[in-house]
Amino acid sequence: MGKWNIMKAAVAGLAFYGAMAGASYAADTVGLITKTETNPFFVKMREGAQAKAKELGVTLIAAAGKFDGDNDGQVAAIENLISAGAKGFAIVPSDSKAIVPTIKKARDAGLKVIVLDTPLDPMDAADATFATDNRKAGMLIGQWAAKTLGDKAADAKIVFLDLATNQPTVDFLRDQGFMQGFGIDVKDPNKYGDEDDKRICDHEISQGDQEKGRTAMENALQKCPDVNVVYTINEPAAAGAWEALKAVGKDDGSVMIVSIDGGCPGVKNVQAGVIGATSQQYPLKMAAMALEAIVSGKIPDIDPKMGFLDTGAQLITAKPAEGVTSISVEEGLKLCWG
Amino acid sequence: MSDDTAGSVTAERGLKGATEALASFDESDAGAIRRLQAFLHQFPTSIPFFVLLLGVVIFSIAAPDKFFAPFNFSLVLQQVTIIAVLGVAQTLIILTAGIDLSVGAIMILCSVVMGRTAVVYGVPVLIAFPLGLLCGLACGVVNGLIVTMLRLPPFIVTLGTWSIFGALNVWYSQSETIRQQDMEAAAPFLQWTGTIFKPYDFFSKTLGLDWTFLKGWVLTYGSLVMLILAFVIWYVLNRTALGRHIYATGDDPDAARLAGINTKRTLIAVYGLAGFICAIAAWVLIGRIGGVSPQAGQTANLDSITAVVIGGTSLFGGRGSIVGTLIGALIVGVFRNGLALSGLELLWQDFAVGVLIIVAVTIDQWIRRISA
Structure with missing residues (x-):
């Protein structure tokens, strides 16, 4: 998985840049995009992110699709975050394939993207994936x-x-x-x-x-x-x-x-x-870890064989x-x- | 075109009691079809009834030991109860040439209001339950007021309120499930609709009757609530002034108004009544799942429209019946249960239901032509 190491290096570079840039802003904005707003799993995830954002002193913008499988809603949410100048976001993709081009667009614009719960296809289209095995x-x-x-x-x-x-x-x-x-x-x-x-x-x-x-x-x-x-x-x-x-x-x-x-x-x-x-499984932990990684720019070590960070079960x-x-x-x- | 005119001429002659000698040779075939069309126009429920019968026969052959049994029929009845109750509400609205996309959302909101008020906030069920019913009535009246006062199409109004009631549900429920055990401890009355009722035992114990044909049937009080509700609404539609006003308003609102019917008041009453029935559906839902799940019933609104349409009620208003809707709900239930027991995947169940909808609407369009 040489590709992974190259990516990690790239991420580290980005992280350094991000940390420098972040220092100059008063309050950073980070995003959390879930599949729906109503599922208790995502409700808890949002609560975890909210608490973490407060602790880290950043502004959280939470968004969600209208229903499970609503790719368009998530695309719009990402576009909004790009134009809001967010530092990065965590996302639970509704469609793990269709969302990939939009995530690439966000990363090209300098946003850090952490995928939660449902890995992308391909998985390395995001900066990192935190999920339950x-x-x-x-x-x-x-x-x-x-x-x-x-x-x-x-x-x-x-x-x-x-x-x-x-x-x-x-x-x-x-x-x-x-x-x-x-x-x-x-x-x-x-x-x-x-x-x-x-x-x-x-x-x-x-x-x-x-x-x-x-x-x-x-x-x-x-x-x-x-x-x-x-x-x-x-x-x-x-x-x-x-x-x-x-x-x-x-x-x-x-x-x-x-x-x-x-x-x-x-x-x-x-x-x-x-x-x-x-x-x-632990949605609060997933969201909190993702926010920490986005704000600090430090992505935890990930087992290359798994391809994602197991938040445990x-x-x-x-x-x-x-x-x-x-x-x-x-x-x-x-x-x-x- | 020429066939059409020839056909309608035949139909008119048929009505006037014309002699057989007047029917020419090449029209006899079309004449039979016209007679069928006229028959269906008079008895629109016969088609869904026939489809239901056909479904029962097909699945009795496809899944012999499992499908054709009183216990399995009881299951189908239990499985369609919620959709049938919502279907009754939906029938009222569709009879006025409207549509209500918010019935499912009203049901979930009311189930949350009933359950959460009683279990989480500890309010006596004597207050929480009527509060839930009131919630349904209020939601319905809001729909009715917007439709009549702002003169917006019901499709748009209920599309909006679907979203609004959905948001209120998330706000009030906080997406928290209420477990069956907690409900049992705090408000067992709300689970009453899920109580099992064995007709055979009931009649043998109370009246000493040995009705063996009832053996094996297992109903729930929810199913009984559904049947009683359907009877009440059937009575309202067919034996009261309000019922005739509903049909008249749906058939031709201008003519109804000219005939002295207060169509606005009729519409508000219909939407309010439909909302109230959705709250009864909420009670049935709590009985079926034992508790409250704010996530449940996501497809209930479309399922209820499906039941109404397959049951032969016209989307253009003014024609249709409660009995048709009950049969429509049963058709969907029988096909889903039968296909599952035959070992087919869910996607073929969806496929079959889709075909049924299109066939039902096609037949409705065809029947309508006789009155045109």
């Missing part, structure tokens, strides 16, 4: 589920409540990570649905929505009445699945639900025994499994968001 987050819950089931893991019946039919990056990374952790042969590791493991009973689409999650689980139950493991893309989908299971009396502990996100309602659901385990469960590192619900509640 979603495959690892998936593996954690997969390992926990397999260990907790023990011998019963060999004849588990698993339902997957995924995100969307077009399998966005986060969707297949979490799904395939779970399978790898559980010990399922994933075939193509960047695509789900091509596996032939008999333990996979059904894939349904939840769109990460509580109501659609319930509908998806109801349909899955029709196909797999003897399901005993449910993987969910996020905690709202898990809460919806629980309602569907409860309606048919399967809330007696016979079905294990695992999820990913670590939002406060989700962690409380772990505490209540609704969700067996969830992998927690921790497994939260009330029933730790041997050999799988986890934190308690109490710790999880302290770190939760949303």
Whole structure:
């Protein structure tokens, strides 16, 4: 990855220039662009950025697309930041390919760009990427589920409540990570649905929505009445699945639900025994680190093999499994968001 | 062109009870189609009903053991309840030749008002629940006032208020989810619509009836609320002056006004009533997901329009029915559930719903020509 080193050198150069330039302004402006304004994950991210901006004495301009996938809205937000003379911005791209030319334009204009949560394609189109290792987050819950089931893991019946039919990056990374952790042969590791493991009973689409999650689980139950493991893309989908299971009396502990996100309602659901385990990610930390890097101009060291800085994911469960590192619900509640 | 005139002549003759000898040979085919057109004009609900029946037959063959079962039909009913309630609201608006893009946003806002006021702010549910209903009524009246007083097209007005109600939702909810357990502890009444109701058990326990055909059906109180609401609105539309005013206003507002109908007041009443029904949808939504999710229901407004259109209500106003909308919602539910159980991907569900919409509107346009 020689290219990466060259880029790092370039970034360092830019950073030096930025630090010099920054010194001459009273208050710098930095931006944060999220996919939407309403998702609690992004709401928390904005709160984290706001707090950090205050601490660093810079002005934060927050913007967002109108809906998940709104590339035009994000393009307009970047153009506004360029014309506002911002020092740089952090962005959660809605469309990881289509936004690349606009990001190049911003970087050519001297702005520092840090991508959060969803890596660009190609990843090195930004100065740096801070994100959750979603495959690892998936593996954690997969390992926990397999260990907790023990011998019963060999004849588990698993339902997957995924995100969307077009399998966005986060969707297949979490799904395939779970399978790898559980010990399922994933075939193509960047695509789900091509596996032939008999333990996979059904894939349904939840769109990460509580109501659609319930509908998806109801349909899955029709196909797999003897399901005993449910993987969910996020905690709202898990809460919806629980309602569907409860309606048919399967809330007696016979079905294990695992999820990913670590939002406060989700962690409380772990505490209540609704969700067996969830992998927690850290949006506040992502945003705060990004702002620090933009303002100081110092990009932290990034493992060239990964290509992005992993802001970490921790497994939260009330029933730790041997050999799988986890934190308690109490710790999880302290770190939760949303 | 010549076919058209020939056809309408035949139709007129048919109405006058002309003898069969007058029908010429080459018109007999067109005559059959005209008769079908006239029949559909009189019974517009027959097409969606036929499509629903067709869907049930197709999926009973495609997914034999899973689809055709009382329990699965109950599931479909539960899955379409929210959209059906919103569809009832949407039908009222579309009957006046309007459209309401804000129904989904009103529903979410009201669910947040009900849930958050009761659970987070600890206000008794006796106050929080009516407050939520009032919120729906107010949102609807705002829509109605802007449409009538500023004389703006409903599409534009509700496009704007969709955004406004959405912003109010984010502001009041702070994007925070209310969990099922917290709701159960603080305001179980709001979850009442999600309570399971088994008709067989009910009739055997209360009346000692052994109605075996009811075995396996699992309804929720939400579904019952939907059916009662639909009946009430059906009654209003067909048996009250307001109902006739709504149809008249939608069919021809100028003629309605000349006939002495206060069309402005009718429109405000319609939008207000629709908003109130959206608040009832909010109650049903809370029952279904157990709590409040400010993120839920993003596509509900378009889904409700889909149900109304597939149910045979004309987007040009003045013609359509509540029964059609219920069937329209069921068609979408049956196709989505049936395609999922047959193992097809979601994209084909979307594809099928799209085809249904276009077919429904095409048929509506075709039926309209008879009255022209």
